[in-house]
């Protein structure tokens with residue numbers, strides 16, 4: 002550095018020139034700071050097609066994995082290879098190598114069942130060092146044809162080609178089971194002291210303090226869905242148009258359920274085939290689409306770009322309904 | 326990465342975004358020598374912003390005892406280890422008044438260390454676990470003693486501790502902002518305050534991980550991260566007390582020890598914080614080697630070992646302590662402005678007064694003049710006027726026993 006510093010003093014101009022040169026080279030490798038370009042192969046969808054099987058079924062009273070499992074019996078599975086996310090900063094993931102996806106529809110609702118191995122169940126994200134297990138499906142928006150000639154980024158889409166994402170979170174499912182539908186900090190720290198006495202007959206009850214929770218909880222006041230109690234669902238409906246652009250939709254249409262047993266997650270994500278939201282992917286029996294996916298292993302501190310991804314789109318075909 | 330100039334380091338460094346300085350930068354000067362660790366600042370902040378549910382562990386302002394204290398525990402030692410490449414030294418033979426006032430840092434910043442280690446993220450860092458945030462007073466008032474049989478005497482005590490007052494530094498090159506993959510963190514152009522957008526944050530905790538000062542904090546209740554907001558409604562002059570003038574934050578205004586002076590770092594040499602930081606170089610950045618160009622500046626404690634202080638505040642320590650011990654006429658005047666008003670002072674003027682005192686300090690002559698120092702607000706109006714000698718009021722004998 003001493004050398005570098007005096008060198009800079011001597012021939013600052015040359016040095017400055019080489020800085021620009023190296024920045025130009027840098028730009029050739031990276032499409033944006035911290036983002037590497039993708040290979041041709043990644044723009045080619047996989048050969049294997051996921052058939053969304055038409056099944057005549059009665060919607061179970063409880064939408065849980067146990068009651069829905071039978072309907073997937075004859076649906077064909079697609080094995081999705083997962084790998085570390087290594088294109089956009091921060092890179093990460095790599096602990097989950099694959100997942101199996103099956104899909105069915107009954108003419109009204111489409112169901113995707115995803116199973117993968119994860120030795121640890123992480124269904125809470127209240128402590129600072131805790132991260133949740135999660136899975137997301139991603140679909141191109143609108144009717145598109147994806148070919149190597151017609152680039153459509155399999156990684157979060159891009160500005161011209163947005164995507165719709167369905168993000169299931171293990172902690173949202175845990176939230177559904179508690180009073181108020183949001184696991185409170187006491188769930189993680191049962192013996193902690195706090196000043197919030199919710200019993201209005203107690204001598205310590207303080208109404209202003211309790212009503213201030215909403216105002217002084219930034220996430221809630223700003224209407225961040227992650228912070229809201231009573232979401233009534235386990236899957237978040239989102240859009241993206243490239244890395245770092247993930248945005249929660251105004252209108253939430255997707256839901257799901259899960260089961261964890263013997264080191265494996267089974268997650269079923271469902272939504273009506275058609276919605277009236279222009280930001281949603283639409284499924285027509287007899288029609289085609291694509292999906293891509295990612296899995297987060299909370300035990301390995303996976304979150305955001307630190308995830309296990311599939312680097313190619315997978316074609317989807319929906320079976321016609323019986324009367325079509 | 327782009328190359329940006331960091332004047333604390335006296336050189337350019339790599340950062341994910343272009344250099345873009347705010348019109349004026351939120352800044353403050355803390356005189357460590359005067360802090361009594363009463364934690365009034367800490368409680369002023371807590372009772373304003375973090376008394377709520379899920380914020381039990383949050384202290385946006387905290388005062389910790391060095392060398393053993395730390396909130397979260399050992400935050401600085403852990404981060405220093407992450408950037409340690411064995412050669413984290415400074416080249417101080419040549420200095421440039423503006424570009425490299427302390428010399429040139431030759432080690433790695435948090436950004437450079439991440440690039441060197443091929444971490445494929447913007448900066449090095451770690452997430453302190455919940456138990457590390459749990460005891461903000463850990464190590465309080467515990468002294469370090471190398472030679473137990475020796476008594477302490479200046480200039481450096483052999484048995485020592487000091488308090489360090491910490492809040493978000495509203496850095497010029499924030500590690501938190503660089504780390505966020507969603508750009509949910511932004512630095513305001515008008516005052517350089519760094520904020521987390523509570524709507525865009527998704528609780529990834531990359532900011533908790535990559536802020537070297539560990540000032541963004543995760544809130545389990547809302548599942549997103551929060552940090553010091555620099556009491557921005559007060560900075561914007563929205564508190565009725567100052568009638569529309571920019572007002573100092575809660576932690577600054579509450580300071581019992583009168584150690585804090587807040588202002589904006591700008592180009593005006595007669596702005597008290599700008600003068601203390603850039604012209605007099607009495608106040609120094611905390612761990613400048615992290616590379617974020619932090620904006621809370623400290624007058625280092627004169628009794629602590631210099632090697633420790635140099636690691637903490639960079640190579641400007643010796644000069645700053647010498648200046649603090651034997652203050653010049655102007656320095657004494659500017660230091661008299663600390664905590665004289667809660668409106669932010671934008672400019673000062675000194676009216677000369679008579680010489681009132683003279684002595685020798687460590688072999689150097691010190692003269693004291695009873696000058697008057699006047700502080701002006703943003704609108705150029707006088708907002709405070711004080712003298713070097715504080716006025717003395719003698720109580721009437723008839724009140725001796727009254728309360």
Ligand code: SF4
Nearest residue numbers: 360363364366580582
């Ligand atoms: S209020 Fe002032 S003196 Fe008291 S702990 Fe805070 S900074 Fe120190």
Ligand code: SF4
Nearest residue numbers: 493494496500501536
């Ligand atoms: S101190 Fe930390 S939280 Fe504050 S601006 Fe700097 S990097 Fe961000």
